[in-house]
Amino acid sequence: MAAWTWRFEKADGAEIQPAVQPEEFTTQGDAESWIGEHWKALLEGGADQVRLLEDSTEIYGPMSLHADA
Numbered sequence: 001m002a003a004w005t006w007r008f009e010k011a012d013g014a015e016i017q018p019a020v021q022p023e024e025f026t027t028q029g030d031a032e033s034w035i036g037e038h039w040k041a042l043l044e045g046g047a048d049q050v051r052l053l054e055d056s057t058e059i060y061g062p063m064s065l066h067a068d069a
Contacts, residue, residue, distance in 0.1 A: 002054050004031040009062060011048040019045020028052070028059070039065050 004025040008018040020038045025031040031052060035042075042050070043065040051061025 001026060004028055004059075005053050006031065006035060007051040007053060007061070008042065008047040009049050009051065010046070013049075013062070016046055018042055018047055028054070 004027065006018075006022055008016050010016055020041045022031075022034055022038075025034065035050060035052075047065055049062035049064050051063070052059045
């Protein structure tokens with residue numbers, strides 16, 4: 001079964017540890033629902049953007065967490 005995960009980054013693409021620790025998700029929809037609930041806390045914790053991964057394959061990103069982007 002595929003595992004969906006988020007990669008958390010600064011604006012320059014450097015990976016950082018998130019302010020809110022996610023789980024591994026079993027569906028893309030679950031992962032996207034989670035980011036929708038936690039993006040403000042992640043932004044306040046220092047993340048500027050995220051990338052969605054299915055196992056080790058990037059599905060999309062970078063996606064900005066800034067509302068004006």
